[in-house]
Amino acid sequence: MNTARSADGTRIAHDHAGSGPSVVLIDAAGGYRDFNSLRPLADQLADKGFTTYTYDRRGRGLSTDTAPYSVEREIEDLAAVIDVAGGQAAVYGWSSGALLAIRAAAAGLPITKLAVFEPPYGGSDTHDQELVNQLKTLVAADNRGEPVDLFHRAIGVPDEIIAQMGPVKPLLEKIAHTYPYDWTIAGTTTTEHIKAVRVPALVLDSTATGKEMHDGVEEVARLIPQATHKRLDGEWHGLPDEVLAPELASFYES
Template sequence: MTHFATSADGTRIAYDRLGGGPAVVLIGGMFCARPATRELAGRLAERFTVLNYDRRGRGESGDTAPYAVRREVEDLAALITEAGGSAAVYGHSSGAGLALEAAAAGLPITRLVLHEPPYGSDDEDERRTARELAENVQAALKDDRRADAIKLFLAASGMPPETAEGTAADPDMQAIAPTMPYDFEVMGDTARGGAIPEDLARAVAAPTLLIAGSASPPFFRDTATRLTALLPNGEYTLLEGQDHAAPADQAAPVITAFLAADPQR
């Protein structure tokens, strides 16, 4: 059964509620709605009450223009209220960027798990490339060239052209493509060229776990270690043999152990 929370601007946010125990909210990344985190939700539900939701503009959730990152933070705040007033939060990829924004904004987050947030380096050439990609994707979407927008992003991520072509033709991918600029805003690609928001990291009080995979591109591990050093209460875990799409059976035990740890630790 789908549940709905109402955000501060009146947008209805769809979510599943599973399990029992302390609450944890799951946040997916670009192109992801509830199905992408459903298996992880099921595994975590063995120990926790899990709220697995569709970010605004995706799945069964509504959307309200104009977009702002603070509105997605408000969406998460509404879900935490539904969870009982406080919750742990897990974010994957750009969902981890949103989780960081929310924690820095002071939402009642008890513990935070950031799984491969895709921030880039401070190198100006890399920042310029990130800004250009965001601008080119936005231009394609403005012209309703959804497949082109998807291909631009996937090519920049290193996907082979023939694979990107097939993925971009998927109706489900095209349906969610208009939310791609939301993720660019969350990650600061236009404003900062995707560099780590050091001020936000330093403002996070909650115990925070950074996760990266040994088979992922090196920048994910570099970002995770840099963020861990910036956070007042951060720790880092490497998932051996895993990449950005680490399966639930590999990620869930690490997340469970961290979320269930003694709060005085």
């Protein structure tokens, strides 16, 4: 584990593996080194000839945090990791991490190619500050379980999947204070941000994901000027690493 220092002084913990062109992977809401990490996918890409970088987003795992939160600060965190990766890198983002990757590319970070899986884009340019405030209030009251359920229900996670979180829920409760960050990213990403992406992009989704998310993914692919859309066989809001890794490798090598 190493650390990069973001522009505001936040320490961003990151790991790397392999050798070859750099790929930085950005986790979804709830994802960090102790839960549902992208490390196994990164290791498969490392085996395919890439140097991969995974990192704990601010406020998670071994990374620190600095108030107040802003999407721009998270973009600066990614910039710090890309700097460590050699000054430019291909990027993969999953879910809200995909939207963060889109925002970073739109802001002009040195991203060579952009791959995103199911960015939660609903076509709205409005920000639900009420939900953000509700999440913050619950966490401030030391209630970390309810924000986990509230956030996942708000983004469309089926109740049966939420009910199955029991064994891993304590790991999600540790980073419940970061759920407002992801909701802010989702709620403030506009069509203008997406249209501003000027690098080749691969936009992916899973066959098992519902129509509402499929529609949003297709819209993202339509809005990015140099985007290709692929729908792959997988589970709800997820793809097996053995399906995803070859697609990413092929795209980054092309």
